[in-house]
Amino acid sequence: MSDITNILIVGVGGQGTILASKVLAGVVQKKGYEVKIAEIHGMSQRGGSVFTQVRYGKNIASPTIPHGEADILLAFEKLEALRWLSYLKQNGIILVNDQRIDPMPVIMGAAEYPSDAMDVIKSKLQDVSVIDGVSEATKAGNIKTVNMVLLGSLSKVLGFEEEVWIEVMKETIPPKFLDVNIKAFQAGRN
Amino acid sequence: MKKLLTGNEAIARGAWEAGVVVCTAYPGTPSTQITEHAAEYDEMYAEWSPNEKVALEVGSGAAIAGGRAMVAMKHVGVNVAADPLFTLAYTGINGGLLLVAADDPGMHSSQNEQDSRHFGRAAKIPILEPADSQEAKDFTKLAFGLSESFDTPVMLRVTTRIAHAQTVVELADRQEVGLKKYEKNATKYVMIPAYARRRHVIVEARLDQLQEYSETASLNRIEWNDTKIGVITSGVTYQYVKETMKDASILKLGMTFPLPRKLIAEFAEQVDKLYVIEELEPFIEDYIKSWGIEVHGKDTFSVIGEILPETILERMGMPPAKNIDNSEVATALPTRPPVLCPGCPHRGLFYVLSKLKTTVAGDIGCYTLGSLAPLNAMDTTICMGASIGNAIGMEKARGKEFARNLVAVIGDSTFIHSGITGLIDVVYNKATTTTIILDNRTTGMTGHQENPTTGFTLKGEPIKELNLELLVKAVGVERVVVVDPFDLDKLEKVLKEEMAAEEPSVIITRRICALIDKVSDKTPFIVSQAACSGCMRCMKLACPCIIKEGKKVRINTAQCVGCGLCVTVCPSEAIKKEGGANV
């Protein structure tokens, strides 16, 4: 990898992508990297398509990941994975949550959900990890911790020590929800 | 100490470090969090003002009284605050005054793409443009010094990518600068023509001095590299140029008005080909052209939308990154537009308006989402507060009959912001408009800020809440009805009655925003497959939890908040609380 690692996190408003990126940012900072994050708040929070761009390494200029230069795509939803695929560089890695969330045009029957999303992704990339975030989160004790399951999977790819991740989670997540989040994170990691 | 901060957090921090005592704002993406963060510092008074004009008036009052003050708003907010702004350039300040204007190239969350630099120039005040969070903090602090030494309000212009991007910032302590002496000075602060004429002369002289300052200010700097291509740029675009044009020489402008003419001419002289890369309007470029210097800019880049690193590669003829090609599927993918949340109080109203095929003069807020399919229940959305005036105009042009199936819809925060004057016009000029105030107990769209109708201030102190019923009665509306927007039968009846009445009326639809509702039972509903007849009536509600499956529907229980609106419209009694009887 070059001096900079680019991670694009995409999903649907309300899935908790922001918390995931916060923990990630905390970890890479603790590891001594420079970091820049780009995010858009606003309309997108009402169930729209959301994304966070995390860049860490040395001498980072742009806060956004240049199109086609993402090293890792962490997708919380299949359609969004497909939508943002072109941001990945050619030998990039994708971690995709095997969850389908229908957007309004699909709900109304005005558009069709690409049911072959996973196949398309696999046909284009060698390094595809499919994660069943919903089952893992449910097993961990709260369906809302899908974001931590996915972060756990990402942590395996990035390779920082588990303790650092847990430490940052302790600093970021309210004590009341900490245990279930750690459990979900570990489920994703293992 | 170093910390990862958004541009907005950094601006709030900068104000605190600079000894600011008063921060005011009206919320608006991407500027909102500046003042939310400012409110976290005990040393600074911070308020949500009813609108941007009041925010600037409070801020300038504080500055005239000798304190440092910061006023923040989104780009379109500057339109609202323009009146005091233009004259404040004449009066000057006493304690430093900073106006933060947050532009939104690409319209991530805005109704237009205007470039605030035009406003700074038109008002004749200096403009600073930071390129990351560190600069956002540094420039904020510097702006107060600049404001005080030149006796002028200063504009800090940021864009969404600066406001919401997080980069590392070195923190410092607060410098208590105290209050400057307050002395009555009518010739400076009372802008009657006789005094204003003298002040205008000072404004023009000040601009010359500021121009002189910008020539040598550290805000503007040249980064020499290969001289084949020279790029003049500012704001986040500077970062994109660094990212993509590694060989180019760069003139980075931190101060974009007044421009350092000599510095620019010198830079232009040294490079073979000169570009200005700036988002939105050719602001810098037009000046350079007017000085007779050959330059490329908007012949290569668009005035529309954002400029991103990949835009620069493409427009400058450089090879794009080798990416995964998804073009054959990408165009056919369903879009994912934002929707009213599950349980949103606005849904009931738009369902009925859609059913009655009412003409709806709309406004700006979460409820603007009622304009999208399948509700399709909005005809206009122009700017905050426009709904009521638009409805009056429609009636005046097309006659009273047209107003019999016409309403203005406006949120509580928007009504206070600039709807009240429209309502006064309804009464004063004998229109028969039915105005619906959507009182969801919050300023929803921008992330749930308090406002005068919610009973709390920005700092969370309880206050006496504004009484909408009494307010609208006081302006002369006699027909005032409050309804729960989830009581669909009553709502429909009231709507028909009030639209039929040939006099002004106000309907207040009152129900708390689902995202801040802490008391309702959130147990989800489920659809009994045996009872569902497949009539699809509930689908017309546009609730994202109701999903069509074959000939029947199903509820996504992970997202359903149990609001029960779908139960009201189901003719087959097929929808029941999860875990309840009769399932």
Ligand SMILES: Cc1ncc(C[n+]2csc(CCOP(=O)(O)OP(=O)(O)O)c2C)c(N)n1
């Ligand atoms: C002049 C101006 N200032 C701020 C905004 C940003 N803005 C859009 S809607 C809105 C407030 C909406 O609140 P409300 O009217 O209560 O409706 P809700 O979103 O709660 O339904 C704000 C602050 C804007 N578009 N224009």
Ligand code: SF4
């Ligand atoms: S935030 Fe509140 S008002 Fe806005 S769409 Fe959601 S529920 Fe409705």
Ligand code: SF4
């Ligand atoms: S499914 Fe029904 S009860 Fe659940 S949020 Fe939607 S309208 Fe409300």
